[in-house]
Amino acid sequence: MLIDFTVGNFLSxxxxxxxxxxxxxxxxxxxxxxxxxxxxxxxxxxxxxGANASGKSxxxxxxxxxxxxxxxxxxxxxxxxxxxxxxxxxxxxTQKSKSSFEIIIQIKDITYRYGFxxxxxxxxxxxxxxxxxxxxxxxxxxELQKIEISEYFKEGKLLGxxxxxxxxxxxxxxxxxxxxxxxxLKWFFNLNVMSGLDDIGFMSFTxxxxxxxxxxxxxxxxxxIFDLGFxxxxxxxxPINNHEKTEILPYGAYHGNLIKGSTSELVDVLxxxxxxxxxxxxxKQIDFPLSLLExxxxxxxxxxxxxxxxxxxxxxxxxxxxxDSRLHPILTKKIIELFHSEINKYNSQLIFATHDTNLxxxxxxxxxxxxxxxxxxxxxxxxxxxxxxxxxxxxxVRNDASYEKDYILGKYGAIPYIGxxxxxxxxxx
Numbered sequence: 289m290l291i292d293f294t295v296g297n298f299l300s301x302x303x304x305x306x307x308x309x310x311x312x313x314x315x316x317x318x319x320x321x322x323x324x325x326x327x328x329x330x331x332x333x334x335x336x337x338g339a340n341a342s343g344k345s346x347x348x349x350x351x352x353x354x355x356x357x358x359x360x361x362x363x364x365x366x367x368x369x370x371x372x373x374x375x376x377x378x379x380x381x382t383q384k385s386k387s388s389f390e391i392i393i394q395i396k397d398i399t400y401r402y403g404f405x406x407x408x409x410x411x412x413x414x415x416x417x418x419x420x421x422x423x424x425x426x427x428x429x430x431e432l433q434k435i436e437i438s439e440y441f442k443e444g445k446l447l448g449x450x451x452x453x454x455x456x457x458x459x460x461x462x463x464x465x466x467x468x469x470x471x472x473l474k475w476f477f478n479l480n481v482m483s484g485l486d487d488i489g490f491m492s493f494t495x496x497x498x499x500x501x502x503x504x505x506x507x508x509x510x511x512x513i514f515d516l517g518f519x520x521x522x523x524x525x526x527p528i529n530n531h532e533k534t535e536i537l538p539y540g541a542y543h544g545n546l547i548k549g550s551t552s553e554l555v556d557v558l559x560x561x562x563x564x565x566x567x568x569x570x571x572k573q574i575d576f577p578l579s580l581l582e583x584x585x586x587x588x589x590x591x592x593x594x595x596x597x598x599x600x601x602x603x604x605x606x607x608x609x610x611x612d613s614r615l616h617p618i619l620t621k622k623i624i625e626l627f628h629s630e631i632n633k634y635n636s637q638l639i640f641a642t643h644d645t646n647l648x649x650x651x652x653x654x655x656x657x658x659x660x661x662x663x664x665x666x667x668x669x670x671x672x673x674x675x676x677x678x679x680x681x682x683x684x685v686r687n688d689a690s691y692e693k694d695y696i697l698g699k700y701g702a703i704p705y706i707g708x709x710x711x712x713x714x715x716x717x
Contacts, residue, residue, distance in 0.1 A: 289325050290605045290637055291392040295350040298387045300343045302376040302668035312656040312675050316687050320628045321654050323635040325394050331657055333627050333638040338661035338702045343669030344641040348609045354389045355476045362459035367452050370408045378667040386412050395471050410453040430457055480606040494594030498523055507593045516586050522558040584614045604636040611640040620644055648691035660702035
């Protein structure tokens with residue numbers, strides 16, 4: 289479970305900003321949008337709004353970077369190899385300063401606070417603390433190659449000398465089967481980051497699930513919620529060496545997928561539709577290849593259905609950039625509502641960046657679930673939530689405010705500034 293994520297001096301992020309999944313003391317949707325982790329009240333979802341180039345995607349890229357660097361640090365980094373981190377480049381001081389990353393997560397009943405500071409050459413500092421009851425305990429701290437290991441992190445003993453200056457100590461300990469280190473790495477493996485612009489890439493995973501009878505039924509039950517206009521789905525397999533026009537592909541075109549482990553078959557999904565006569569009576573059914581005749585939005589929902597089922601059957605954190613891309617607002621809203629519903633029985637968390645203002649709805653979202661990114665006059669990204677925002681009158685946003693209307697009117701900031709249109713003849717001068 290994610291509690292906080294903090295990043296500083298990375299891409300458009302100059303000063304440290306924190307995305308928090310801790311529920312504030314407000315009361316709205318407390319039985320649906322919030323869950324009790326045993327130690328914390330946490331949010332099931334968070335939406336990030338902001339103008340284009342305001343830093344929404346860079347916040348997500350920071351989470352991706354931290355995830356990948358932790359997973360790959362010990363096994364891939366060779367001595368002397370540069371760390372591919374990009375600091376805030378619009379300031380002469382930050383260009384040569386360290387980038388920082390810190391995350392607070394809960395694994396079972398233990399809270400971990402882990403972070404590091406790096407530049408392109410080496411790890412400058414690294415730390416890991418845990419809170420099991422009420423007191424935070426240091427597991428290890430690191431300053432360059434000096435690593436201090438407490439009695440509570442015995443799995444890290446004797447591994448300091450095996451840690452290169454461009455590798456993370458936590459990753460090295462996990463390589464040597466440290467129990468705590470492995471549990472944290474597993475958490476990052478389960479941090480699912482998706483792009484709403486490139487979601488078709490998840491179709492292969494969905495097709496793998498679709499090949500299993502039990503998983504196929506789960507996917508079909510999930511898709512019924514979205515009412516996509518077809519009767520049912522079938523799995524279509526065509527041998528690669530016999531990729532020809534058939535009756536099942538009436539237009540002779542096909543865009544297939546390879547299921548993992550298969551090199552002999554192309555795989556796609558057929559959507560079954562009813563055919564009507566002039567009296568609007570069903571006379572037969574016809575199968576259309578999903579990749580050929582269904583809309584991009586339909587393909588996106590089906591592509592995401594497999595990952596969504598997997599997410600709802602585990603405790604996961606999923607981060608989606610441009611969630612609303614190619615989706616009708618009602619479908620986007622339904623995906624979010626699933627995370628707030630009983631279907632999400634293991635309390636997986638959704639963090640998503642979006643421009644869909646229809647989701648700024650007090651009947652669906654709490655004020656602490658709504659976040660904004662905005663760049664200052666010097667090109668640096670700021671991040672703040674609606675619950676902490678001060679209006680012009682100095683007061684907080686009320687829970688009966690019109691979030692969508694007020695956001696579009698610019699009352700919360702985080703919108704694009706559009707200059708005045710000028711006469712074309714003046715522009716040509």
